[in-house]
Amino acid sequence: MKKIVIAIDGFSSCGKSTMAKDLAKEIGYTYIDTGAMYRAVTLYSIQQGFFSDDKLDEEKLESSMNDIHISLRFNPETGRPDTYLNGVNVEKEIRDMEVAGKVSRIAAVPFVRHAMVPLQQKMGEGKGVVMDGRDIGTVVFPDAELKIFVTASPVIRAQRRLDELKAKGDFKSTFEDVLANVKERDEIDSTREEGPLRQAEDALVLDNSYMTIPEQKAWLLEKYHNIVGS
Helix, strand or coil, X not given: CCCCEEEEEECCCCCHHHHHHHHHHHHCCEEEEHHHHHHHXXXXXXXXXXXXCCEECHHHHHHXXXXXXXXXXXXXXXXXXXXXXXXXXXXXXXXXXXXXXXXXXXXXXXXXXXXXXXHHHXXXXXXXXXXXXXXXXXXXXXXXXXXXXXXXXXXXXXXXXXXXXXXXXXXCCCHHHHHHHHHHHHHHHHHCCXXXXXXXCCCEEEECCCCCHHHHHHHXXXXXXXXXXX
16 A cells, blocks of 8 residues: 655644654654644743843844754553653653644744755655645645645633643643733734745645544545545
């Protein structure tokens, strides 16, 4: 059976990563979380003090890019890849609200995207990958055989994100805080000059506002089999 590249783009907190991981596992593909790579750069910037409130010192970050080494390593316990920053597993740290509140700012920086995109392209050059992010079908793999654009209402996405945070032990974040973060990220992601979030012309739209996870999985598998012919 031929292998393809599956590009899943869409708004934050749409469940892209979950559906991409599950799809990759189901069809025996490698899952690549490009958002985690930008989150790792964000975490590094926070640790190094490159942020003053919400203002980023881009000069300091640019001069440090050669010191940032990001890798995705398969975790046999979870069956999914973990994100490593300079050899340290930071999968938990990159998922907190502080990183979430700043990652869109980092992802909008041209030199950061110029560093990340070639890494992502190299990871997928052998095909047989499911990659999710904001610009996979438009910039990273514009020739991907299957492109999905995921959307859902901001209110629903905020509630999903809040539930996820609570499940991880974060009871400080409020619904209002999370909703504000979702809307802010939508604005930044959609209006940035470099690799903005937009639907590729040949992408299939998946509005999962009121879909169950099994319904999403069935929908994705159908589209996949339509492409590979099995």
